[in-house]
Amino acid sequence: MKKGIRKIYQEVAPTYELVNHILTFGMDVLWRKRTACLAAKIGAGEKYASRTSRPFFILDVCSGTGEMARDMAVRMRGKKAPKASIYAADGSLSMISRAKNKKHLRSVRFTLADAGRLPFPDRTFDLITVSFSTRNLNPDSQAMLSYLQEFLRILKPGGVFLNLETSQPPLSLIKTLYHLYIRLVVKPLGYLISGSRGGYNYLSYTMPRFYDAQGFSSLCRQAGFSFARHRLLFLGVAAIHTARK
Numbered sequence: 001m002k003k004g005i006r007k008i009y010q011e012v013a014p015t016y017e018l019v020n021h022i023l024t025f026g027m028d029v030l031w032r033k034r035t036a037c038l039a040a041k042i043g044a045g046e047k048y049a050s051r052t053s054r055p056f057f058i059l060d061v062c063s064g065t066g067e068m069a070r071d072m073a074v075r076m077r078g079k080k081a082p083k084a085s086i087y088a089a090d091g092s093l094s095m096i097s098r099a100k101n102k103k104h105l106r107s108v109r110f111t112l113a114d115a116g117r118l119p120f121p122d123r124t125f126d127l128i129t130v131s132f133s134t135r136n137l138n139p140d141s142q143a144m145l146s147y148l149q150e151f152l153r154i155l156k157p158g159g160v161f162l163n164l165e166t167s168q169p170p171l172s173l174i175k176t177l178y179h180l181y182i183r184l185v186v187k188p189l190g191y192l193i194s195g196s197r198g199g200y201n202y203l204s205y206t207m208p209r210f211y212d213a214q215g216f217s218s219l220c221r222q223a224g225f226s227f228a229r230h231r232l233l234f235l236g237v238a239a240i241h242t243a244r245k
């Protein structure tokens, strides 16, 4: 993980969740829950298909303050949900330490690790989730491909990568308004609440430049996933991608 990015997450960690909830009008919470619901469905389907009682191994990469891992831990408790073993990895100790004492996260195993060099053997996980982080990894497509290939390495054959990320609305008017919102609201308000100018300069730089949903699906296929599809969220300002090894 780059030093600059680590410094940003050290600065924003205390207010990270609050700023997200305000800037997205709470939609980030709903989107993570929806992703967790998909994760549980995938787990239930796999278990049914393989007819084994082995746990469903999940890794949440760039887990931050643990909201996605928590939502999955809660979901996986349902009667129809698979028995899951959840791991979480992030490159920032400040973010991980906020996650560790949360309710529902005691059973999640946290690791301090770079998303590009995950400390797990090949073919370990049935599912990898990433939320609001692929945009942070590296905007360069070659670098992004190598992160995706690292995810492929530790996924079992047939394993699934679920990615929740901001995207680019397909309608140009909505896209223009969305980019204006990032520049005029996200950047100054994020700075005002968190006190981190660098953090919200970086966020408002990466958001308009990230792939559109089709582009990210293509990149997943280019990395070697056999199948990639997406669903758009709230007019396409975000998207959930599902890609299979």
Ligand SMILES: C[S@@+](CC[C@H](N)C(=O)[O-])C[C@H]1O[C@@H](n2cnc3c(N)ncnc32)[C@H](O)[C@@H]1O
Pocket: 001, 002, 005, 009, 061, 062, 063, 064, 065, 066, 067, 068, 089, 090, 091, 092, 095, 113, 114, 115, 116, 130, 131, 132, 133, 136, 137
């Ligand atoms: C925007 S936060 C997202 C956190 C969480 N997934 C969520 O849904 O809110 C991005 C997280 O990615 C982590 N991160 C960024 N680059 C990373 C890298 N190369 N390796 C590991 N973690 C990284 C940061 O430390 C931060 O916790």
